[in-house]
Amino acid sequence: MVVKVEPLTTARALRGPFDYRLPAAMNGVGVGAVLLVPFGRRRVLGVVVDVAESSELPPERLAEPLGALEAGAPADLVRLGLRVAREYCSTPARGLELVLPPGTMSARGQTGPRRELVAEATADGQGALAGGARLGARQRHALEVLAAAQRQLSADELRAADVDRDVLRRLARRGLARVSEREVRRRPRTEAIGAPAEPVRLNAAQQAAAARIATALDGGGAELVLWGVTGSGKTEVYLDATSRALDRGRGAIVLVPEIGLTPQTMSRFERRFGDRVAILHSRLSPGERRDEWMRVRRGEARVCVGPRSAVFAPIEALGLIVVDEEHDQSYKQEGDPRYDARDVASWRAGQAGAVVVAGSATPRPESWHALERLELPTRADGTALPEVDVLDTRGLDGPLHPRTREALSRLAAVGGKAIVLLNRRGWSPFLACRECGQVHTCPNCDVSLVIHRHHEQLRCHHCGHSEPVPDACPECGSVALARHGAGTEQLEEVLAAAVDPLPVFRLDSDAAARSSGHAGILRRFQEAETGVLVGTQMVAKGHDFPDVVLSVVLDADATLRFPDFRAEERTFALVAQLAGRSGRSERGGRVLVQTLAPHADAIRHAQRHDSAGFVEGELRRRQALRYPPFAELLRVELSSEDESGVASAADRLASQIAGQLPAGAELLGPAPRFRLRGRHRRQLLVKAELREPAVAAVREVVESAAAARDLHAVAISVDVDPQ
Ligand code: ADP
Ligand code: ZN
Ligand code: ZN
Numbered sequence: 001m002v003v004k005v006e007p008l009t010t011a012r013a014l015r016g017p018f019d020y021r022l023p024a025a026m027n028g029v030g031v032g033a034v035l036l037v038p039f040g041r042r043r044v045l046g047v048v049v050d051v052a053e054s055s056e057l058p059p060e061r062l063a064e065p066l067g068a069l070e071a072g073a074p075a076d077l078v079r080l081g082l083r084v085a086r087e088y089c090s091t092p093a094r095g096l097e098l099v100l101p102p103g104t105m106s107a108r109g110q111t112g113p114r115r116e117l118v119a120e121a122t123a124d125g126q127g128a129l130a131g132g133a134r135l136g137a138r139q140r141h142a143l144e145v146l147a148a149a150q151r152q153l154s155a156d157e158l159r160a161a162d163v164d165r166d167v168l169r170r171l172a173r174r175g176l177a178r179v180s181e182r183e184v185r186r187r188p189r190t191e192a193i194g195a196p197a198e199p200v201r202l203n204a205a206q207q208a209a210a211a212r213i214a215t216a217l218d219g220g221g222a223e224l225v226l227w228g229v230t231g232s233g234k235t236e237v238y239l240d241a242t243s244r245a246l247d248r249g250r251g252a253i254v255l256v257p258e259i260g261l262t263p264q265t266m267s268r269f270e271r272r273f274g275d276r277v278a279i280l281h282s283r284l285s286p287g288e289r290r291d292e293w294m295r296v297r298r299g300e301a302r303v304c305v306g307p308r309s310a311v312f313a314p315i316e317a318l319g320l321i322v323v324d325e326e327h328d329q330s331y332k333q334e335g336d337p338r339y340d341a342r343d344v345a346s347w348r349a350g351q352a353g354a355v356v357v358a359g360s361a362t363p364r365p366e367s368w369h370a371l372e373r374l375e376l377p378t379r380a381d382g383t384a385l386p387e388v389d390v391l392d393t394r395g396l397d398g399p400l401h402p403r404t405r406e407a408l409s410r411l412a413a414v415g416g417k418a419i420v421l422l423n424r425r426g427w428s429p430f431l432a433c434r435e436c437g438q439v440h441t442c443p444n445c446d447v448s449l450v451i452h453r454h455h456e457q458l459r460c461h462h463c464g465h466s467e468p469v470p471d472a473c474p475e476c477g478s479v480a481l482a483r484h485g486a487g488t489e490q491l492e493e494v495l496a497a498a499v500d501p502l503p504v505f506r507l508d509s510d511a512a513a514r515s516s517g518h519a520g521i522l523r524r525f526q527e528a529e530t531g532v533l534v535g536t537q538m539v540a541k542g543h544d545f546p547d548v549v550l551s552v553v554l555d556a557d558a559t560l561r562f563p564d565f566r567a568e569e570r571t572f573a574l575v576a577q578l579a580g581r582s583g584r585s586e587r588g589g590r591v592l593v594q595t596l597a598p599h600a601d602a603i604r605h606a607q608r609h610d611s612a613g614f615v616e617g618e619l620r621r622r623q624a625l626r627y628p629p630f631a632e633l634l635r636v637e638l639s640s641e642d643e644s645g646v647a648s649a650a651d652r653l654a655s656q657i658a659g660q661l662p663a664g665a666e667l668l669g670p671a672p673r674f675r676l677r678g679r680h681r682r683q684l685l686v687k688a689e690l691r692e693p694a695v696a697a698v699r700e701v702v703e704s705a706a707a708a709r710d711l712h713a714v715a716i717s718v719d720v721d722p723q
Pocket of ligand 3: 442443444460461462463464677
C-alpha cells in the first residue's frame with residue numbers, strides 16, 4: 001500500500017502530498033493518521049491524506065514512514081482541513097493543524113493520557129490479615145486500609161490514607177494486593193452560573209423554530225438563522241435542538257464567541273446534558289484539552305461547546321452546529337489560516353448533512369440575505385424592550401452627558417445596577433503638547449500611545465510597547481502636556497464619583513488580566529447588591545443580568561469612524577446588543593446612547609430595536625456599492641521593515657494579480673496601511689463576483705512570490721473575506 005502524506009511544514013513553496021510505501025506492520029494506517037516520515041535529510045510529521053494501491057513512482061524510490069503517533073484525525077476532518085487551507089489561501093499544513101489532536105504540533109508532542117495507580121486487596125490479602133501473617137507495620141497498615149475498603153481505591157484515596165506506592169508494590173509481589181493503572185480524566189473546571197437544568201415548556205415561537213429544526217435534522221440538513229433578542233429564549237431552542245439531535249444518534253457542536261464571556265451558555269449545556277458535553281478552548285491545560293478531545297473522538301461526549309476552533313471538534317455523525325451570537329467578530333481567526341468559523345460550520349454541515357442554527361439579536365446582513373429565518377419576536381418572560389434615548393454629545397465637556405449623570409445619580413435611590421460601555425481602554429487615548437502640538441506616538445507603529453494611569457505608562461495597544469509618562473515634551477521641552485479624551489480606566493473614576501458610595505466594577509482586558517479574569521469580574525458584579533459595570537464591548541456580550549435598570553453607551557459612533565464597510569453593522573450591533581440586555585426586571589430599564597452622530601442610520605435603528613429595518617437598508621447600500629454578500633473581498637497585505645522594498649513588492653504583486661484576475665473582478669491599491677511593529681505595510685484589495693477564481697488567482701501569485709528570492713524580506717498574508 002502507498003499513503004499520500006502531507007508534511008506538516010509550512011513552507012508555501014512546497015507542493016505535497018508525497019507518496020510513502022506502507023510496510024506490512026503499519027497496515028492499520030489510514031487517512032488522518034499522523035506519521036513520522038523521512039523528508040529530504042529531515043524527519044517530519046505528516047498527515048495521511050489518501051491511501052492508494054500504488055504510486056506513479058517506482059516502489060524502490062519510495063521511503064517508508066518511521067512510525068505513527070497515537071492519535072490522528074478522522075477522515076472527514078482531513079478533507080475539511082484541506083478545504084480550509086485552499087479556500088483561505090493558506091498551506092495544507094496549516095489547514096490540517098486545525099483538525100489534529102491537541103498538542104500534535106507542539107514541541108513536546110501529543111499529550112498522553114494521565115494514568116494513576118489504583119489498588120485493592122486480593123482474597124489472599126484478606127486472609128493474611130485474618131490469619132495473622134507476618135507483616136511490617138507499613139505493609140499491615142496498607143493492607144488494613146485496602147481490606148476495609150473492599151473495593152479499588154484511587155490514587156487520591158491511597159494518598160489520603162497515607163499508603164505509599166513502594167509498600168503497595170511489595171504487597172502486590174506477595175500476592176496480597178492487586179495494583180494497576182487506570183486512565184483518569186483531567187476535567188476542566190467550569191463556571192456554573194445558576195441556570196435551569198430541566199427543559200422549560202417552549203412557547204409557540206420557540207416550538208415553531210424547534211419543529212423547523214427537527215424537520216431539517218430529518219431532511220438532510222439546512223442553514224437557519226434564529227433571530228431573537230436576548231432573553232427571547234434562543235438558548236432553550238438550542239438545547240431542544242441538541243437533545244433532538246442526540247435522540248437521533250447525532251452529535252452537536254455549539255459555538256460561542258468567547259468562553260470567558262459566555263459561561264452561562266456553557267454551563268446550561270453542561271447542566272442539561274452532563275458528561276455527554278465536552279468543552280474545548282485554549283484556556284484548558286494541555287492535559288484537559290487532550291482528554292476532552294479524546295472523549296469526543298471516542299464518542300463518549302456527543303456535544304462539544306467551545307469558541308471558533310470547536311468547529312473542528314471530531315464529532316462523529318454530526319447533526320447540529322449552533323453558532324450563538326453569530327454576529328460576533330471573534331468567529332473570524334486573525335492569524336493564518338484566517339478562517340471564518342461560520343463559513344467552516346456551513347461546509348462541515350454540508351459534508352455531514354447537519355443543520356446549522358445561527359442565532360443572534362442582530363443577525364449579519366450576510367445571514368439575513370442567505371439563510372432561512374426563524375424568529376422569536378418577544379422576550380420569553382414577556383417584558384418589553386427598554387426605551388432608548390439618544391443624547392447628542394456635540395459640544396459636551398467631559399465624558400458624561402448631564403442626563404447620564406442624572407440617571408446614574410438616581411441609581412442609589414432606585415436600586416438595581418447599571419452598565420456603562422465605552423469601547424476604549426486606558427486612561428486617555430493620547431497625550432499631546434500644548435505648545436507645539438506634538439502627539440506621543442509609538443516608536444514601532446504609527447499610532448498614538450495611550451495613557452495608562454495605573455502603571456503611569458504610555459502604552460501601544462498594537463505592539464505592547466510601553467514607556468513612562470514623560471514630564472515634558474521631547475520635541476520642545478514644554479511641560480504643558482494635555483491628556484485628551486477618556487478611556488475606561490478614567491471613566492471608572494468618574495463613575496465612582498458620580499454614584500458614590502455604590503461600587504464600580506471595570507471589565508476590560510487590562511482589568512481582566514489583573515484580577516480573576518472576565519468571569520471573576522462578572523461574578524462579582526452579579527453578586528453585588530447594586531453597582532455599575534463599566535467596560536469595553538465585552539460588557540455587551542454573552543451574559544445578561546436581570547437586575548440591570550440602566551445601560552449607557554458612550555461615544556456610540558466611535559466604531560462608525562472606522563474606515564470599514566462593516567462600521568455601520570458593528571455600531572448597530574453594539575448598541576442594539578446592549579439595549580437588548582437591559583430592562584429584564586419588574587423595574588423596567590432605560591438605555592442612554594451618547595453620540596456625536598445622533599442621526600446616523602445605525603443609531604436611529606438601534607434606538608427603535610429595529611434589526612429588520614437596519615439590515616434591509618444595509619443590504620441595499622451594500623448591493624449598490626458591491627460589498628459582501630453581493631461581492632467577495634480578498635485582502636493581500638505585504639509588510640517589511642524596508643519601506644521601499646514593500647512598496648515595490650506591492651506594485652509588482654498588484655500588476656501580477658491584476659493580470660490573473662477573472663473578468664469583472666477589480667483590484668484596488670496598493671494602499672499604505674499604518675506602520676505596525678516596525679513593519680511598513682501595503683494592502684491590495686480584490687473585489688470579485690465569485691470567490692473561487694479570485695482566490696485561485698491570488699494564490700498563484702502569492703505562492704510564486706513566496707518562492708522569489710528577492711522578496712524574502714517581505715511577508716505576505718492573504719485574508720479572504722476580511723472582517
Ligand atoms: P436567549 O438565549 O435568547 O438570551 P434564553 O434561552 O437564555 O434566551 O432565555 C431567557 C430566559 O428565559 C432564561 O432564564 C430561560 O430559562 C427563560 N425561558 C426561555 N424560554 C422559556 C419558556 N418557554 N418558558 C419559560 N421560561 C423561558
Ligand atoms: Zn512640544
Ligand atoms: Zn506599537
